Amino acid sequence: MASEIVGGAALAPPTAIGVRRGARLRQLAPFLPAAVIIVGLFLVPLALMFAFSFWSTDENLDVIPVWTLENYQNFFTNPTYVRTLFKTMVIGTGVTIVCLAVAFAVAYFLARYVSRQWARIALLVIIVPFWTSYLLRVYSWQAILGERGALNQVLVGLGIIDEPSLLFVYNDFGTFIVLVYLYIPFAALVLYASLERFDFTQLTAAQDLGASPIRAFRHVLLPQIRPGLITACIFVFIPILGEFLTPSMVGGAQGLLIANLLANFFKNALIPEGAAVGFLIAAFVTVLLIVFRRYLRIEDVVVRG
């Protein structure tokens, strides 16, 4: 878009410099709102946060602009913080894998064996719960997983366990289950969108050419839906790094994730410490996105284009 406009300007007949500069500015005008939003709402706050993360607080908990690396040092020397970060990664990865596996199975079935119309309806059914409040859904899970919850009642009723178990909620298991539930729809939507465009006779053709079903899947289907898979990973994994409601509601005292740590810092007015954690997460996500982008190979662009 931009290059077209510049190209157009180059073709324009030569005029006085001042007039051309005016024309230039007028051409750039449409980009102004976007520039204001990006700079004012994203870059400046990020820079502020970055600066804060190197400052300290005085005894009144007021932030004072004294440059120090202490906030980062404190984070990495506190085993609890590091363990929380590590646990967040593990749970995030696990949830992403389970989400993608379940969502893939659902999306594959819908895209391959169900008519488009019914597939749309099925997807709608998967999404409808998300029009209800997030809190409501997490409270419901508390009720399902709790001591007198539906799960325990069913298991006791079936005689699988003798008495209600306390292992389903207020621990990492509870967090895991609820996060999987919360993020499956995003993954399912993204994967369905990329599978819907896939021509499944290609799998038949691959088998016809001597590929076993597994190799056909790996060499033909997987490369073509890679962009969808990566997008789904991003949609699931990155928000989990910011999840603090679910862990605090069903994760119990031990089930806190990195975002809870962040929230606690700010609650206790430890703004520089919080900013440091926030910046670490942001940096991590950036690195992650760069790595993911490298996997979006040139073929994907060709397939899509």
Added chain:
Amino acid sequence: MTGAGTAPAIELINVTKRYGEAVALDRVSLQIESGEFFCLLGPSGCGKTTTLNLIGGFIPLTSGELRIEGQRVNDLPPHQRDVNTVFQNYALFPHMSVADNVAFGLRMESLPDDEIGRRVGEYLELVGLSEYRDRYPGQLSGGQAQRVALARALAKRPTVLLLDEPLGALDLKLRKQMQVELARIHRQVGTTFVFVTHDQEEALSMATRIAVMAGGHVRQIGTPREIYLGPVDRFVADFIGESNFLDGRVASNGQGPAFQLSNGTVVPIPTEPDGTQNGRVALMIRPESVGVGRGAPGGMTPNVVIDGRATNVAFMGNHTRITVQTDAGILVALRFHGESDEQAVEEEMLDQEVHVWWDPRESTVVTADDLRGSEEELRGGPEG
């Protein structure tokens, strides 16, 4: 490529395929010899694709037996069959270059890299796409994509190549070109081709043998000539080219086999019907075998002549089509231009009393019952 002696490349023995209650193929038996260009021809829904999918192994048989080079392969998965397919929509892999598409099947065989490279070059050359090896399928025309699909399947050097209406998506001109091209490639590689089409002209021009199918049955198997000149029933005659049908019954005129037309005229026929044409019958004469004129026919042949009235004369470019109403039925005659013919003569015929005639040797008695007549007898072996 195993030397299985004289076993047919493909053999279907009483093969039935049901989808739930619906019968897609009903006790079909046929043999396809090695090196043939075999056409499965029939109207939409008659079971052509089903037959191909059974041979390719993409769907299971309900009953019966399928043999490839004499080996029973009923339960062999597709990737273990020595058979490759050119799909109707080509099913090229859009994320791979043309060369990688062709190489795919060879890589699955774990052939050495230099052998793969050689074969990819060889088969791209065969289909005339050597310069396109680095393109992606999205950058090819329909005809080129078609050739890539062909090269990809042939590079595996299969015993049998299956083609499901491979020319269906091409426009008429490209289609004609590809027909010639396919015939050349078939001669060059010598592989058995099994070709599905619902275009009778395509089948006639390319096939060594044709199986005419209808409603899950094989109606007739034979060379294009056999089927065109000696169709077993009215359905086949009608499906393969245009035909005149005159109702009547088999009779005798004391001098040999004869047929009594609906107006009472008894005309000679070439051979006594062999008894399979029970039920209602009709006399079939191809339009190009019908002569028409205001005077009597010339020549020495003992022609059958009946009178009628030309109700329509249509100029068709290289020929003229004359429709004649007789009291035995309607007959269409074709007159090819050239020689000393003058089309003005034909135009004069319109609404005139004319004679029509044909050589009895070019007429055939066929079963007139449409479809599902007496399938048991109609299902022939390779000799039809």
